Amino acid sequence: MIKISNLSKSFQKNLIVDDVSIQIEKGEVLALIGSSGAGKSTFLRSINCLEKADCGQLDLDGFHVNFTNITKSQKLELRKQTAMVFQHFNLFQHRTALDNVKEGLKIVKKMSDKTATEIALKHLEDVGLSDRVNYYPKHLSGGQQQRVGIARALAMEPKLLLVDEPTSALDPELVGGVLSTIKATAAKGQTMILVSHEMSFVYEVADRVIFMDGGRIVEQGTPDEVFNNPKSPRTEQFLQSYKNR
């Protein structure tokens, strides 16, 4: 089980994530929804130490860190246990798809070139890019780039996958491929936190949904509970704005 407790993060004097605690079971898909500026990305990035949280704790299968006084080696260990999929893919531009996926395996996990290549090829095959392994990011479509990003993250076999709006930088016709990749990943039992504005996808794929507003958790429950019977008027208002689109 993964437990994040009392995480807070402020920029200058603004409290952006306000004392958020969550628990995730192994294999669970936890979706984070909420309006723009709610602090969803900041929360995800704090878990991965891309932002330094003011305070909070994390328990990950017996690995424990306190964000207030996290050490360098804890930070590296935490990042080895987790992996991130970015809104803007963030692929290494001067490396091919294959090398993007191999990078962490070789440099962080110190695998041999042969082993890294085998694992990377398998993950690229899983995301349907076997015919693009030697392409550079700029020769791939946005959707293909994002699938490389997913393969790169999954190759590290993270205990927790952090996914931040994987499709919001994509043209509509490319969204489907990425969503089905994430769905397949979820079906394999990958534990993940997914931030998304694709409400019907969240409804379909998530085991549990958390609605965040103003840096706080307003409501959580199964997709059915949150989407069909929201308890908080704020949640209802938020969901309504989507239906009206």
Place this chain on the structure above:
Amino acid sequence: MSVKLFDIDIVISSIPKLLQYLPKSLYITFVSMIAGLFLGLIFAIVRMKKIPVLSQIIAVAISFIRGTPMIVQLYLTYNGIPLLLKYINLQYGTEYNINDVPAMLFVLITFSFNEAAYNSETIRAALMSVNKGQIEAAESLGMTYFQVLKRVIVPEALVVAIPPLGNALISLLKGTSLAFVAGVIEMTAQGKIISSSTFRFFEVYLALAIIYWVLTIIIEQILKLLEKKFSISDVHTDVQKRKWTSLFNRDREVDR
């Protein structure tokens, strides 16, 4: 017998005489370029990290170097360092001999700092141009800062930095012709010597110009090759795969 107005034979025969001093010119160029890159990187990091005092001193020094002619800087070091030595001798009773300082040292110091000033701005801009997302991606994989620097930041920054650094190298090569000011004999100084003994000024200087021009063309071609190697073409081709990264990680090609 009348003297020819222009004698091509003298141009041709001057070339080997001038080339005797090519190693000197190249020596000044490459030593100053390497020292300038190294110092420039340090200057750039000091300024990017905003290290107090040091950062301000470097900013002023860079502004001074960029704002004054090279020849004046050479005069300043050439006359300033002996002055400094005299002062030290007087102040501390030491007996450094000004005449023991090789002329080449004045030249190398001036050129190195001059290069450092220009390169530090190039390096700073290149390091800052590296896309933050790629750095975060590398960090999130669990890389240490040094690994991120080596695997992501430097390779990405090089693509941006190569053309301006190449231009700096070419200016430097041509700038070495000023070294005579400090009493170092390199190609241009040799040209002055030959021409004043033969009185065929135009021919000798034409030979000199041709040598500099050819050298510049060679450097330009090498730079073009480097640039091509370091950039990724607009369309995918099977041939170009991995040629770029092979410079940084020598892993085998993957056949598929």
